[in-house]
Amino acid sequence: MMLAEILASLFPEGHTVTIADGLISGEGPFRGGRLAVIGIDGDTALGVDGACRLAGDVLDVVRRGGGTPILVAIDSDSQRMSRRDELLGLNEYLAHLAKTLLLADAHGHPTVGLIYGHSAAGAFIATALATRVLVGLPGANPSVMDLPSVARVTKLPLDRLEAMAKDTPVFAPGLDNMVRTGAVQAVLDPDLPLADQIAAVIDAMPEDDHRDRLGRERGGRPVAEEVAAQVVRDAALG
Amino acid sequence: MNERIIDLAARGEGRGWATSWYEASARARIDGLLDAGSFREVIGPEQRRMSPHLPLFDLPRAFDDGMIVGSGRLDGSAVLVAAQEGRFMGGAFGEIHGAKLVGLLRAALKLKPAAVLILFDTGGVRLQEANAGETAIAEVMRAIMRVRAAGVPVIGLIGGRAGAYGGGGLIAGTCSRLVVSEGGRISVSGPEVIETNKGAEEFDSRDRALVWRTMGGKHRRLTGGADAYADDTIEAFRQAALDQIGRAPAFDLATLEAEQRRLEERLVRFGDCRDATEIWGQLGVNDPESVPALTTADFETLLVSLGETTHDAR
Amino acid sequence: MEKLSFRHTTSRALPGAKAQAITGVVASGNLEVLLERTLPPTECTVEIETPIRGYGEVWEAVVADFVARAEPGGLRITINDGGARPDTVSLRLLQGARLMEV
C-alpha cells in the first residue's frame, strides 16, 4: 500500500498528515479522539535532522496528553550514512527518537508501528521497532542488510546464502522473517479498513514485551525467550 | 635521565601494570571493575549456551556467545553487569548474546540493584543472526527504559576495540550515563560502512585520525555524547562508573524535553561544521588541533574550562 | 566445523581445588579453553571444535605434549578454536591448567 492509501483507509473522514523531506507528521480523527501519525516515507534515510524533528513531534503529543495513540508508519532506508551525521552524534538522535516513543507508550499513548515499505538497521530500530506493537502490510520489506552485502561481509557465495535464507529466518531479509522472529506481531489485511485493524491492535496491546515469546512460537528465534527467562530466574544480588 | 621511568614505577610494579581496558577481555574487565571476587555469572560458560545459528555458517562458537552477564558488588553496592567480548564476532548482537542482556535488564526490574553496568564492545548486529540481533536490540532499549523508569541507573562503559557501533550505539544512547575513554568510539555507521556506501571522499576509513576525531571518546565527551572521560585503565573506569551512578538523570518527560532542546541546539550550532575541530573551536577550545594529543589530565582541565559539556539531558 | 576428541590417562590429579576456569577468546588465530574438574582424578579429556579442517595430527601432538607436561588429571577440557596456531593452543592450555591450580 502507498502512504496515501494507508491514510485514506485509516482516516476516511480526512486528516492533517503531511509529508516533508520524507518525514510524516500529523493526525486524524480516530475512535472519537485522535490518532497521531509520524513516520518516514519514500525509502528516505533517517539522519540527525529527521530524527530530531520526529522526536519533537512525539514529545508534542505527550505534552498534550490525553492518551492519543501514535502510529509510526515506516517506509525508510537505513540510517543516513554520512560523515556529518556521525560527527553530530547520530546515535544520540536515533536513541532519543526511540526513547520519546518508549516514553509516550509509558505515559499512556499506545504506540503502534506500521511497516509498509522498506526499512533497515538504525532507522528501523529507532522508529517502528521502538513501538509497543509493530505490524506490517504485505509487500513490506524490512532488512538489516541485503543478501549481496551479507555475502560480501561473510565471504559466503550469494547462491548459498539465498538457499540458506529459504529455511533460516534468523538472518534473511524480508517481512516474513521479521514476523517469525517476533519483531512484527502481525500482517494486516490491506483490503479491510486499517482504522479497525489498528484499533484492534491497540485493544489487544500486550502488557510486557513478548516479542521473544512470539519468536519461539514462530520458530524465528528458537532460544531467546528461554535464555532471557533463565537469566531472570538465576540472577540474584550477592 | 628521564621522568617516564618514574611514571612506570608509579604505575605500580608491585601490583603489576595498570590493565588497559582497551586490551582486556570482557571477563578481565568485569573482574577488575567489580569488588574483588564478587562477580557471580549467570549462564556461565559451563552451560555451553552457544549460538544455534553459527554452525550453519561454519563459524566457531563461544561458550558465552560473547556476552557475559551476572551480578556483583561495586564498592559494596549490589549491581548487575553485562560485558560484551569485542573480539568474538566483533562483539555483535546475536540471538543468545542479545537475550542474555534482555534477561539481565528484566532481572533488574525485579532485583532493583544500585545500577546496571553495560560494558559495550560491539560492531552492532551479527549478520548471521541479523533479525534476532536487531530485535534483541529493540528489546534491550525498551527494557532499559523500564529499568530507568523504575529508578535504577543504567551506566554504559565504552572503551573497547569494537567501540559501540550500530545498534550498540543506539543502546548506548538510551543509557542514563556514559563513560568513555579515548579509544572508545560511539557511532551508528562504521567508517568502512560509510566508505563502502558513499565513497572514500565522504569518509576515508583508513584515515584513523579522522575516524577518532569524528567518533572517538574525546569528541563524544566534548559534545555531550558521553558524560565522563576515563583513562584507559580498568581502575579509571571503575572510579568513573562509581561517580556516575549517583548522577543518573530520571527517565521522564522533563529529561527528554531537555534532551530535545540539547540536540536541537547542537544542530543549530554545529550543523554546518565539516570537521570535529571546527566544532571544538566553536565550543571555545583555543587550539582544536591539539585535542587528540592531550593527556587525560589536560583534557579534564579543558573540559572544566569549557563548562558546558556536562548535562542531565539524556 | 571439525570435531576432535582425545582421552588421556594421567599419573595424578591436577593439584588445586578450583572447579572451573576459562581462558582465551574465540577470535581469528585465538581460541577459548574451558576447563572443568569433573572427571575421575587420573582421566583427562580434550574436546575440540575447529573451523580449520585436516589438522587432527597436530592437535593430537599438542594435546599429548600438554598432558605429559601438566598432568591435568580430573579435567574435562573443551576448546572452541578460532584457527589458532599450535603454539597458541599450547599456551592457552598451560594458562588454563595454571588457573585451575589455584
Next chain:
Amino acid sequence: MSGWRREREARDARIEAGRSHAEGKVVAADKVVDLLEAILRPGDRVCLEGDNQKQADCLARGLSQCDPSRVHDLHMVQSGIVLPEHLDIFEQGIAKRLDYSYSGPQGGRIARMLYGGQIELGAVHTYLELFARYFVDLTPNVALIAGVSADRDGNLYTGPNTEDTPTVVEATAFKNGVVVAQVNEIVDRVPRVDIPGDRVDFVVEADKPFYVEPLFTRDPAAMTETQILMAMMAIKGIYAEYGIRRLNHGIGFGTAAIELLLPTYAERLGLKGEIATHWALNPHPTLIPAIESGWVKQVHCFGSEVGMDRYIRERSDIFFTGADGSLRSNRAFCQTAGLYACDLFIGSTLQIDLTGHSSTVTQNRVAGFGGAPNMGSDPHGRRHPSDTWMKAGREAQVTGDPALMRGRKLVVQIVETFGDGLVPTFVERLDALELAKKIGLELAPVMVYADDVTHIVTEEGIANLLLCRTADEREQAIRGVAGYTEIGRGRDRAMVERLRQRGIVRRPEDLGIEPLDADRSLLAAKSIKDLVHWSGGLYEPPAKFRNW
C-alpha cells in the same frame, strides 16, 4: 676530436637537449616527460631512485609517460621495484633489462612478468652489492633521484631520508652521467647541502612530496604473547650470553618485541649498558622506550621513518644529524656498518630448510633481498675482535691451528613455527628453488645461507647451530625447535634431548623462562599512543597507525 672524452661530450649533449625544457636547472613538473625524452637515449642504464622507503615517484610517473618510440630498451639499475610504474615501463617497452635489489609490494607482479619474459633479468642483488656494481659494471647513464628541497644551483637537501642518494649520485655524476632530482620545493637556500649543486644537472619541482613507506613502524598493539616469549628467549639466551652491544634488527614483530622488552624485562635482568647499546638501524618507533630509558648510546640509520623526524632532532646525542638538526641517513654506509661493525644480526624469514637456508620467496612472489643478506652474513673481511665475536668463533668448529681461529658474527633467525594461515615456516625444500627453476634464475634466491646462520629462535626454543658438529646434529637441532610443523614432529626425540643436554637446543625452562610469564604487560609500550607518550609527544605517527 679526442677519442677519450666521448662520454663527456655525450653527457654535454644530453644536458644541452634538456636545457630547452628548463629554466637554468629548474624544470616544472609538467615538463618532466619532455625533459626525460630529451636526455634519455635508447639502451641507457638508468637508476630510478627508490628503495623500501623513499621513492622518486614524480620522476617514475614521468618516465612511464615517455613515448616508447623515443625512449626504449632502458636497462634499469635500481634498488627497489616498489611502485606500479616501475613495472609499467617494462610492459610499455620503455625498459627492457633489470638489475635490482628489493621488490616488496610488487613481488607478485614481478614474478609473473619474469615468468612471462617481459623482463630481462640481470640479477637480484643485495643493496650493498648493487651499489658496488654501480662503480664497476652497472654505472648509470642517468640517475633520477628524490630530495626535499633544492636551490636554483641544484644544491640538494634530501631531508632525513638521504638513503641511497649520495651513492647513486657519486656513481653517476662522476662518470659522465646526468643527474635529475625531484624535490618537494625550490628554495633560496637549502637547510643543509646533502648533494652539492655541481653534481645535479636538473631539478624538478614535483607536483607532490615524494612518497615514503612507513615500513619500520610496528604497532605494539599487534604484538602477541608468542612474539614476546621469543623476545625473552633471545634476550636471555643470546643477547645476555654473548654480551651483544653492537647490532642490527630486522623489521619483524619478534625483533620489535625485543626493543620493547629492553626497558622492562632486560632491565630486570640487569642488562642495561651490557647489551644493545650501539645500533645500525632505522629509527624504529619501538626503540623509543629503550632510548628514553638510557639503554641506547648510538644509532646510525639507513633511512628515516615517517613521523620520527621531530623526535630524532631532539635526540642528536643518539642519532646522526646534520648542521640543520635533522637526521642524516645513508644506506650504503649503514649497510657497511651492519656488515662489518655489528656483532649480531637478528631478523625474521618466511621459510627455513633442514640445513638452515632461509628465504622470503614463496612460489609466486619474488620479494628481493634488500639489505638483510649484508647484515645477515659473516664478513670474511673483518679483522677487529670483540668478546661477542670471539666467543662465537670459539663455539664454531675450529679447523686447523686454533691460534689462527677467527671470530664469528652472530646471525640469528627469529621465527614463529607457523606463519599466517597456519603455513609452516620449516620446510624440507625452499620454495625459492621451485621459483628459480620456473623463471630460470641461475642462483636460487636464498636470503641467508645456512653457513651464515648461527642461531634459530622459535617459540619452542633456541637452536645454536654453531655448536653442531655434524649435518645430522644440525638437522635435529633445527627440527628440535620447529614446533608442531611436520619438520618438528619428524624429529628424533632422543637425539634432540641429547642436543638439549649439550646446550645446542634450549627450551624456555632451560633458560629459566616461564612461558606463561610472556605477557603483554612486559611491553614498555602497548600501543602507538604509548610510544608517543614515551617520546614526550615528539613522535608523530602516520594517521593509519592512530586510534585517537
